[in-house]
Amino acid sequence: xxxxxxxxxxxxxxxxxxxxxxxxxxxxxxxxxxxxxxxxxxxxxxxxxxxxxxxxxxxxxxxxxxxxxxxxxxxxxxxxxxxxxxxxxxxxxxxxxxxxxxxxxxxxxxxxxxxx
Amino acid sequence: xxxxxxxxxxxxxxxxxxxxxxxxxxxxxxxxxxxxxxxxxxxxxxxxxxxxxxxxxxxxxxxxxxxxxxxxxxxxxxxxxxxxxxxxxxxxxxxxxxxxxxxxxxxxxxxxx
Numbered sequence: 002x003x004x005x006x007x008x009x010x011x012x013x014x015x016x017x018x019x020x021x022x023x024x025x026x027x028x029x030x031x032x033x034x035x036x037x038x039x040x041x042x043x044x045x046x047x048x049x050x051x052x053x054x055x056x057x058x059x060x061x062x063x064x065x066x067x068x069x070x071x072x073x074x075x076x077x078x079x080x081x082x083x084x085x086x087x088x089x090x091x092x093x094x095x096x097x098x099x100x101x102x103x104x105x106x107x108x109x110x111x112x113x114x115x116x117x
Numbered sequence: 118x119x120x121x122x123x124x125x126x127x128x129x130x131x132x133x134x135x136x137x138x139x140x141x142x143x144x145x146x147x148x149x150x151x152x153x154x155x156x157x158x159x160x161x162x163x164x165x166x167x168x169x170x171x172x173x174x175x176x177x178x179x180x181x182x183x184x185x186x187x188x189x190x191x192x193x194x195x196x197x198x199x200x201x202x203x204x205x206x207x208x209x210x211x212x213x214x215x216x217x218x219x220x221x222x223x224x225x226x227x228x229x230x
Contacts, residue, residue, distance in 0.1 A: 005160075032216055041125065043222035044161070044205065051216045059217065091160050095216075104149045104209060106218060108160030 003027055005109035007092050013115045014082040022077040022112050024092030032095040033075035034059075034106065035067060037088040044091070050075055082116045089113050120144050123206055123221030132230050136193040140206035140221045143187065147208040147219075150182050152191045155203045155223065164204070165191070196228045 008023045024033065034049040036059075046059030050069040064086060066078045079086060093106040123140045130136055138152075148169055153161035165180045167173045167189075173180045179192040189208075193200055206221040 034217075041222065043123075044220040046217060049216055057216075093160075104151050104166050104207075104218070105163050106161075108162065110160055111158075 005092055005094055005107055007090075007109040007112050009112060010110065011113045013117065014079075015117055016083060018082050019078065019080050020082065020114075021079075022090055022092075022114075024075045024077070024109060025073050026092075026094045026107075027073065028094055028096070028107060029072070030094035030096045030107070031072070033069065034093040034095070035065075035075070035077045036091045036093065037061065037086075038091060038111075039088050047077065047090075082114075084116045087114060087116045120219050121206065121208065121221045124224055125222050127225040127227060129227045129229060130196055132196060132198060132228055134196050134228070136196050136200070136226060136228075138191040138193075138204050138206075138224050138226070140189050140208075141187055142189070142208060142219075144208075144210070144219070145184075145187070146210040149209045150180070150189050151207040151218070152178075152180060153205040153207060153220075155205060157202070161205055198228050198230050201227045 005026045031052045035047040036044045038044050045061045048067040050056045053072045068076045090112045092109040095106045121142045151166040152164045154164045155161040167180045167182050170182050170184045177194045181190045203223040203225050205223040207218040209218050
């Protein structure tokens with residue numbers, strides 16, 4: 002089992018370019034999340050999907066869009082990249098349902114994005 | 118006031134030391150408390166979780182929650198160089214749309230051989 006995979010691992014964009022970060026999981030989890038992590042700022046939630054077919058904004062959604070393509074895949078799109086979006090992006094998943102709580106989130110390895 | 122406050126450190130200790138990591142929070146609805154460990158250039162991984170107040174021990178790690186003070190701690194006994202990582206506290210409430218965790222900013226710990 003691969004767990005949570007993210008592509009690409011590294012990316013450099015110029016201001017104004019667009020790109021999509023991909024996340025896939027083989028854990029059969031219901032909930033998926035996109036975070037960004039910046040020095041001194043910790044992990045901040047961008048968007049999340051509680052279950053297939055739903056998405057909701059997190060703490061810092063501006064400049065991003067998401068798509069929950071199916072139960073396995075959750076993508077994050079930057080339509081017009083800005084230097085302020087230089088960050089490390091993490092996808093995470095959590096099992097929900099059957100009385101379990103969402104405290105155990107499983108993280109991918111991250112995508113390091115630089116916008117020049 | 119941020120919902121979760123965590124001293125970012127960095128914290129540097131000699132091998133074998135007892136390490137204490139702490140977070141304070143302001144939201145009294147939080148009931149589930151977690152500690153994640155993040156090695157350099159890796160994603161965070163869950164280390165321990167605690168429900169409501171009390172202690173939980175797992176090997177060299179002990180998590181404590183004091184809801185009356187809105188204060189949580191992680192103790193590491195006999196610290197090892199392999200414990201060198203960033204430790205993030207996280208918490209959430211029960212009930213409702215509790216799909217989200219609130220994270221502290223993380224404390225960078227270095228254990229020197």
